Amino acid sequence: MARLKCVVKYDGSGFSGFQVQPQYRTVQGVLESALKEVHKGSEIRLQASGRTDTGVHAVGQVIHFDSPYKIPENNWKRALNTLLPDDIYIQEVTEVTKDFHARYSVVEKEYHYYVWNAEEPDVFKRNYAYYFPYELNVEKIQEACRYLEGTHDFTTFSSAKSTIKGEKVRTLYHASCKKQGDEVEFIFRGSGFLYNMVRIMVSVLLDIGQGRRNPEDIIGLLEKKDRQQVGKTISPQGLYLWNVRYNEK
Amino acid sequence: MARLKCVVKYDGSGFSGFQVQPQYRTVQGVLESALKEVHKGSEIRLQASGRTDTGVHAVGQVIHFDSPYKIPENNWKRALNTLLPDDIYIQEVTEVTKDFHARYSVVEKEYHYYVWNAEEPDVFKRNYAYYFPYELNVEKIQEACRYLEGTHDFTTFSSAKSTIKGEKVRTLYHASCKKQGDEVEFIFRGSGFLYNMVRIMVSVLLDIGQGRRNPEDIIGLLEKKDRQQVGKTISPQGLYLWNVRYNEK
Numbered sequence: 001m002a003r004l005k006c007v008v009k010y011d012g013s014g015f016s017g018f019q020v021q022p023q024y025r026t027v028q029g030v031l032e033s034a035l036k037e038v039h040k041g042s043e044i045r046l047q048a049s050g051r052t053d054t055g056v057h058a059v060g061q062v063i064h065f066d067s068p069y070k071i072p073e074n075n076w077k078r079a080l081n082t083l084l085p086d087d088i089y090i091q092e093v094t095e096v097t098k099d100f101h102a103r104y105s106v107v108e109k110e111y112h113y114y115v116w117n118a119e120e121p122d123v124f125k126r127n128y129a130y131y132f133p134y135e136l137n138v139e140k141i142q143e144a145c146r147y148l149e150g151t152h153d154f155t156t157f158s159s160a161k162s163t164i165k166g167e168k169v170r171t172l173y174h175a176s177c178k179k180q181g182d183e184v185e186f187i188f189r190g191s192g193f194l195y196n197m198v199r200i201m202v203s204v205l206l207d208i209g210q211g212r213r214n215p216e217d218i219i220g221l222l223e224k225k226d227r228q229q230v231g232k233t234i235s236p237q238g239l240y241l242w243n244v245r246y247n248e249k
Numbered sequence: 250m251a252r253l254k255c256v257v258k259y260d261g262s263g264f265s266g267f268q269v270q271p272q273y274r275t276v277q278g279v280l281e282s283a284l285k286e287v288h289k290g291s292e293i294r295l296q297a298s299g300r301t302d303t304g305v306h307a308v309g310q311v312i313h314f315d316s317p318y319k320i321p322e323n324n325w326k327r328a329l330n331t332l333l334p335d336d337i338y339i340q341e342v343t344e345v346t347k348d349f350h351a352r353y354s355v356v357e358k359e360y361h362y363y364v365w366n367a368e369e370p371d372v373f374k375r376n377y378a379y380y381f382p383y384e385l386n387v388e389k390i391q392e393a394c395r396y397l398e399g400t401h402d403f404t405t406f407s408s409a410k411s412t413i414k415g416e417k418v419r420t421l422y423h424a425s426c427k428k429q430g431d432e433v434e435f436i437f438r439g440s441g442f443l444y445n446m447v448r449i450m451v452s453v454l455l456d457i458g459q460g461r462r463n464p465e466d467i468i469g470l471l472e473k474k475d476r477q478q479v480g481k482t483i484s485p486q487g488l489y490l491w492n493v494r495y496n497e498k
Binding site for chain 2: 009010011057086087088089091120121122123124126128
């Protein structure tokens with residue numbers, strides 16, 4: 001058996017999220033049916049670095065699967081892309097050792113979130129950025145990013161519906177915000193992210209950019225460990241799973 | 250009765266072209282149903298600068314319609330945008346005089362065509378640019394553009410299926426090609442365009458960019474007035490009706 005690691009890019013607009021669900025078109029469902037086709041009808045289960053919700057995009061999602069076939073990496077890439085629809089694309093296939101696991105071996109994940117911050121919406125961005133027409137103070141947001149960085153209990157910034165009841169301490173290595181033209185780009189890199197964490201952080205950062213909260217409020221919000229303290233989870237179409245890093249030997 | 254001119258932007262991906270067709274979602278159909286809603290159920294017919302095919306986008310399509318209502322321009326804009334789905338947006342509404350006609354008063358039209366000229370396709374561009382992975386000599390294409398500019402009979406560069414049996418002489422004021430990063434942008438401005446003309450010109454220009462024809466071949470192709478001399482009409486998703494100009498007083 002060979003273990004194959006794939007870097008996958010997809011436009012989340014046409015998928016009901018990542019995880020397989022009967023009757024729905026999901027990223028995992030589409031990938032597994034391509035794998036099944038390559039394997040002449042045998043079911044192949046894949047493992048991903050994590051799930052993405054409906055409408056969330058990926059530039060560098062990572063999955064792995066095991067195959068009895070001996071096929072060169074580039075031929076795997078070509079074979080799978082030929083079978084996949086055009087809103088999903090395998091960027092890279094690498095053969096890895098058996099101790100590699102797409103989820104358990106993750107060292108760092110990077111997410112981007114894009115906001116279309118213009119007076120008028122753009123029909124071409126409706127599925128790819130969050131439309132927010134109000135003025136933003138990007139410096140205040142940057143200041144708030146400094147308070148988010150570091151090792152904290154992020155309970156306040158994670159979905160209360162989360163089924164994972166474990167530890168909510170995560171390390172955010174990097175949080176930043178930059179405006180270029182009418183587009184605002186948020187970048188987050190961390191050891192791991194709780195359910196909805198990026199979308200809740202961006203929601204609070206936009207409040208701060210509008211002057212509805214102060215940057216230093218982040219400190220108190222983190223301490224309270226209470227999801228009720230902050231506003232709505234922002235919509236999914238601005239979110240991109242950008243990159244997943246592993247300790248590669 | 251007031252005559253209203255609207256500048257309309259739309260993502261063509263979700264429409265079966267511009268023109269009303271029963272059972273299909275078309276740009277005209279969606280716009281006319283919003284107009285009907287504003288007019289409490291009365292049918293309002295609109296006129297456009299021209300049609301666009303399935304999958305073709307518009308940044309500055311122009312339409313006009315007549316209304317018995319006296320509503321300020323900005324309120325028209327707001328009312329219509331509230332009723333329209335998010336893949337179509339009215340950029341501007343202006344009250345014009347009765348001698349203005351969205352089709353007959355056109356002085357100049359501008360089209361853009363985008364080619365994604367990278368080794369690998371990009372899932373986020375699949376509906377917005379034509380994927381063409383082969384090397385292109387942009388200078389040769391620019392040279393060919395010089396031969397297309399001017400007043401010519403463009404029969405060779407128009408669909409043989411065209412129902413318009415009239416004059417095929419048009420003036421192309423401007424034709425250009427530029428590569429920025431992995432994206433190639435074609436710009437065409439002219440007095441008018443025949444059916445499929447931009448998509449056939451781009452197809453020939455890509456042949457020239459690949460070295461399969463020479464720039465000066467354009468002269469002979471124009472002279473032959475024969476659609477059979479050139480290749481396929483290139484796919485619609487790279488095409489944008491960018492701007493329509495009128496002699497405004």
